[in-house]
Amino acid sequence: xxxxxxxxxxxxxxxxxxxxxxxxxxxxxxxxxxxxxxxxxxxxxxxxxxxxxxxxxxxxxxxxxxxxxxxxxxxxxxxxxxxxxxxxxxxxxxxxxxxxxxxxxxxxxxxxxxxx
Amino acid sequence: xxxxxxxxxxxxxxxxxxxxxxxxxxxxxxxxxxxxxxxxxxxxxxxxxxxxxxxxxxxxxxxxxxxxxxxxxxxxxxxxxxxxxxxxxxxxxxxxxxxxxxxxxxxxxxxxx
Numbered sequence: 001x002x003x004x005x006x007x008x009x010x011x012x013x014x015x016x017x018x019x020x021x022x023x024x025x026x027x028x029x030x031x032x033x034x035x036x037x038x039x040x041x042x043x044x045x046x047x048x049x050x051x052x053x054x055x056x057x058x059x060x061x062x063x064x065x066x067x068x069x070x071x072x073x074x075x076x077x078x079x080x081x082x083x084x085x086x087x088x089x090x091x092x093x094x095x096x097x098x099x100x101x102x103x104x105x106x107x108x109x110x111x112x113x114x115x116x
Numbered sequence: 117x118x119x120x121x122x123x124x125x126x127x128x129x130x131x132x133x134x135x136x137x138x139x140x141x142x143x144x145x146x147x148x149x150x151x152x153x154x155x156x157x158x159x160x161x162x163x164x165x166x167x168x169x170x171x172x173x174x175x176x177x178x179x180x181x182x183x184x185x186x187x188x189x190x191x192x193x194x195x196x197x198x199x200x201x202x203x204x205x206x207x208x209x210x211x212x213x214x215x216x217x218x219x220x221x222x223x224x225x226x227x228x229x
Contacts, residue, residue: 032215043120043206043220044159051215089159093215104218108158 002027004092004107012113017080021110023073023090031093035064035075038087038109047075047088080114087111118143120221122207128227129197137192137224139207145219146212148190149174150182152203153223159206165190166212197228 004025013019025033032051036044048057048064050073056065061078077084090107120141129135141148149164151174161174165184179201181193190209194201207221 034218041204041223041225043208043222044218045220046217049215049217091218104161106159108156 006107010111021075027092034091036089122221141209145209148209
């Protein structure tokens with residue numbers, strides 16, 4: 001069964017510190033992996049998209065890595081800010097047989113709280 | 117500005133009273149979809165549409181209907197809402213092709229009493 005598991009469920013860090021969020025998936029065949037940031041009560045906003053051949057991608061202070069062999073991804077946040085407080089959602093796209101759109105499998109997210 | 121616009125943003129309604137949540141995108145995207153988000157369950161897909169007049173069920177379609185008569189609009193219809201449809205709903209769109217960015221609307225908070 002295609003699944004996306006994220007850890008930890010929640011995380012509290014102090015402003016200025018770094019942190020790493022994990023995403024493990026059992027999706028096959030794999031198409032791409034995305035990380036989204038969702039502020040409370042708002043729509044998710046795209047941070048990164050990575051395909052099979054990409055093992056790292058950055059977006060400002062956010063760096064995502066992908067290990068397609070172990071089916072793991074991480075999102076590293078550098079020098080955290082109060083505005084980084086949000087849920088971070090890992091989304092993996094599977095290639096359906098004969099299709100081009102891909103099914104999206106969502107993780108349940110990691111809730112990050114950055115404290116002053 | 118690229119936008120996915122949902123209305124209403126907040127709604128309290130009663131069981132059985134039909135309602136429609138509208139969704140419109142200004143990016144000429146082929147693919148549109150609806151999700152619901154509940155505590156502890158993450159985002160779950162209700163319906164999706166790959167183009168005009170083409171719709172298909174997602175993971176949790178029961179109790180919902182959709183239509184795609186125009187490319188920019190993808191309304192979600194609850195014919196007879198029930199309390200278990202109380203949730204936060206998101207509309208999303210993207211260009212055709214699995215690797216393209218998905219743009220989400222701001223969400224619609226729906227409470228059915």
